Amino acid sequence: MKEEDVITLIKDMAPSFSKGVKLSIGDDGSVVEIKKGMELVTVLDSMTLGTHYLPQTTSDSIGHKIFAVNLSDMAAMGAKPKWAHLSLSLPNADHSWIEKFVKGASAIASKHDLVIIGGDTIQGPEMISLSIQGLVKEGKYITRTNAKIGDLVYVTGHLGSAGFGLHLLKLGKNEPSEFIQAFDYPEPRVDEGIFLSNYASSMIDVSDGFHTDLSKLTKASNVGFNVSIDQLPIRKEIFDHFNTDDAISMTLSGGDDYELCFTIPEKMKDGFEQKWNEKFNTRLSHIGIITESSSGYKYNGNDYMIENKNFEHF
Amino acid sequence: MKEEDVITLIKDMAPSFSKGVKLSIGDDGSVVEIKKGMELVTVLDSMTLGTHYLPQTTSDSIGHKIFAVNLSDMAAMGAKPKWAHLSLSLPNADHSWIEKFVKGASAIASKHDLVIIGGDTIQGPEMISLSIQGLVKEGKYITRTNAKIGDLVYVTGHLGSAGFGLHLLKLGKNEPSEFIQAFDYPEPRVDEGIFLSNYASSMIDVSDGFHTDLSKLTKASNVGFNVSIDQLPIRKEIFDHFNTDDAISMTLSGGDDYELCFTIPEKMKDGFEQKWNEKFNTRLSHIGIITESSSGYKYNGNDYMIENKNFEHF
Numbered sequence: 001m002k003e004e005d006v007i008t009l010i011k012d013m014a015p016s017f018s019k020g021v022k023l024s025i026g027d028d029g030s031v032v033e034i035k036k037g038m039e040l041v042t043v044l045d046s047m048t049l050g051t052h053y054l055p056q057t058t059s060d061s062i063g064h065k066i067f068a069v070n071l072s073d074m075a076a077m078g079a080k081p082k083w084a085h086l087s088l089s090l091p092n093a094d095h096s097w098i099e100k101f102v103k104g105a106s107a108i109a110s111k112h113d114l115v116i117i118g119g120d121t122i123q124g125p126e127m128i129s130l131s132i133q134g135l136v137k138e139g140k141y142i143t144r145t146n147a148k149i150g151d152l153v154y155v156t157g158h159l160g161s162a163g164f165g166l167h168l169l170k171l172g173k174n175e176p177s178e179f180i181q182a183f184d185y186p187e188p189r190v191d192e193g194i195f196l197s198n199y200a201s202s203m204i205d206v207s208d209g210f211h212t213d214l215s216k217l218t219k220a221s222n223v224g225f226n227v228s229i230d231q232l233p234i235r236k237e238i239f240d241h242f243n244t245d246d247a248i249s250m251t252l253s254g255g256d257d258y259e260l261c262f263t264i265p266e267k268m269k270d271g272f273e274q275k276w277n278e279k280f281n282t283r284l285s286h287i288g289i290i291t292e293s294s295s296g297y298k299y300n301g302n303d304y305m306i307e308n309k310n311f312e313h314f
Numbered sequence: 315m316k317e318e319d320v321i322t323l324i325k326d327m328a329p330s331f332s333k334g335v336k337l338s339i340g341d342d343g344s345v346v347e348i349k350k351g352m353e354l355v356t357v358l359d360s361m362t363l364g365t366h367y368l369p370q371t372t373s374d375s376i377g378h379k380i381f382a383v384n385l386s387d388m389a390a391m392g393a394k395p396k397w398a399h400l401s402l403s404l405p406n407a408d409h410s411w412i413e414k415f416v417k418g419a420s421a422i423a424s425k426h427d428l429v430i431i432g433g434d435t436i437q438g439p440e441m442i443s444l445s446i447q448g449l450v451k452e453g454k455y456i457t458r459t460n461a462k463i464g465d466l467v468y469v470t471g472h473l474g475s476a477g478f479g480l481h482l483l484k485l486g487k488n489e490p491s492e493f494i495q496a497f498d499y500p501e502p503r504v505d506e507g508i509f510l511s512n513y514a515s516s517m518i519d520v521s522d523g524f525h526t527d528l529s530k531l532t533k534a535s536n537v538g539f540n541v542s543i544d545q546l547p548i549r550k551e552i553f554d555h556f557n558t559d560d561a562i563s564m565t566l567s568g569g570d571d572y573e574l575c576f577t578i579p580e581k582m583k584d585g586f587e588q589k590w591n592e593k594f595n596t597r598l599s600h601i602g603i604i605t606e607s608s609s610g611y612k613y614n615g616n617d618y619m620i621e622n623k624n625f626e627h628f
Contacts, residue, residue, distance in 0.1 A: 013416045013420055015430065024430075025431060025432055034354070042432060044400075046436055046443060047436075082346075093316070093320055095315050098323060102328055114329070115328075115338070117338040124441060127360070127403060131356075133447075
């Protein structure tokens with residue numbers, strides 16, 4: 001079964017809605033009403049050796065990354081992260097490994113005013129699960145389901161940098177450090193996500209690869225997209241390293257970017273971009289438009305067919 | 315490192331308190347203030363093959379058990395479970411396995427009006443994490459830290475039945491079914507936990523073995539206990555199967571009971587027991603008393619030294 005089918009099966013078979021549940025299975029997080037004017041957003045993501053990081057990945061990076069991955073989901077909901085619960089499964093509890101893990105986790109948690117208030121530790125295969133709870137003003141959370149035809153498609157930061165970092169690590173290289181850093185210490189766009197809750201019509205975080213994630217968003221919204229590859233934020237080193245098609249493939253399907261991809265109603269464009277530039281240094285790229293149904297890419301003004309290479313997946 | 319030391323390390327190194335956090339790392343669940351008069355209780359527990367269930371355990375039972383384990387933690391906080399997030403890691407996603415898992419999970423979730431509203435699925439070693447969120451009236455949650463000298467110690471249901479079930483399963487036996495059922499399909503004491511939030515001075519759920527869990531409670535409360543083995547709720551089949559010392563050892567250190575162990579101020583005894591009997595058929599046993607510091611057991615009126623056998627742990 002594919003992940004999507006497993007989720008559908010759970011959604012179909014299990015009780016998944018009750019009074020006060022605003023958003024259930026199938027988005028970056030869930031939303032429940034907790035008091036007048038305020039909603040509770042919860043995300044839960046797990047990571048394991050082999051699927052999400054390499055044997056040589058340090059536990060400092062693993063500690064950082066499990067928080068980054070979950071904070072990125074929280075950002076994609078437009079919510080303010082508040083409380084974290086950690087479940088740590090390890091085959092043997094090595095003091096130095098755990099200390100570095102907690103160091104990496106604490107640094108990013110502190111940076112975002114997030115406190116770790118519970119969880120459990122068990123002996124088992126190496127596996128880390130984290131749940132983060134956050135708050136959002138009533139009705140202000142952003143889902144994947146509300147992109148409208150004509151909305152503009154944006155993305156934060158750069159795409160493909162983490163995928164290129166992983167590619168380099170697998171070749172035994174440790175530089176350029178910027179790409180290694182992008183893979184080992186991604187920076188979730190938490191403040192940007194909260195800001196976007198006032199503007200975006202739909203949002204998702206880019207974790208499985210840009211093409212996959214934008215397709216999830218447009219499928220959930222029952223629309224299509226037209227994206228211009230020329231406008232995608234791709235660092236030049238990726239084009240230096242690969243031929244053009246491979247560089248584009250790396251950018252569209254390399255995972256672990258933890259950038260935000262979102263849609264903005266066309267009429268809000270100017271005001272939105274101006275406010276963004278006043279508030280953030282984070283790169284903002286307007287890369288395409290929401291269409292009625294069919295999806296596709298343009299490159300140098302021509303249609304560009306993407307190859308389904310499954311580039312650089314574990 | 316022992317589990318306890320890992321938890322202490324996380325507690326010491328990581329940010330774990332902020333405004334509105336009422337109870338953080340170190341109890342059955344966490345508590346945060348969410349609105350006037352209401353608090354949010356969260357638990358997170360993981361289970362894996364080998365540590366928590368056997369190779370022959372059906373996925374229906376695994377689905378039941380991951381909910382039972384977390385509901386039992388919620389019960390030990392005295393809170394009403396509301397929302398669940400599930401993280402499922404599997405090496406290969408077999409449709410029939412997953413369908414039975416969801417069936418087992420849904421049945422117990424529905425029974426307790428719990429909805430599954432989020433989570434994730436990943437490819438990795440077999441590991442299931444679940445987080446449950448619940449609500450409790452302000453100040454009504456029950457911790458491990460408030461047992462007072464002279465308080466009476468109680469336990470629900472029977473002790474050692476799940477441990478005996480595991481013992482039978484390991485011998486290749488499937489009966490008496492009552493004990494197999496106790497291991498494969500434990501029944502968390504959710505309604506009893508909510509009721510107890512009006513009476514208990516401290517509470518813990520019995521998951522790691524009665525002796526270990528009561529010791530955790532008394533250590534957290536800075537007190538001791540005196541428990542009468544004659545008063546412990548032990549099914550007669552356990553005494554039929556083992557010699558007396560081994561039967562007692564199975565009862566005190568066999569895990570997976572998912573019963574509630576709690577303390578009641580002496581002056582509330584009669585009123586409490588009467589209300590309990592009006593409301594529940596669940597067996598209630600008054601088994602001992604909280605002491606100033608030293609802990610111990612009595613059997614037939616004499617001191618009874620327990621052997622640390624690590625009976626039947628995986």
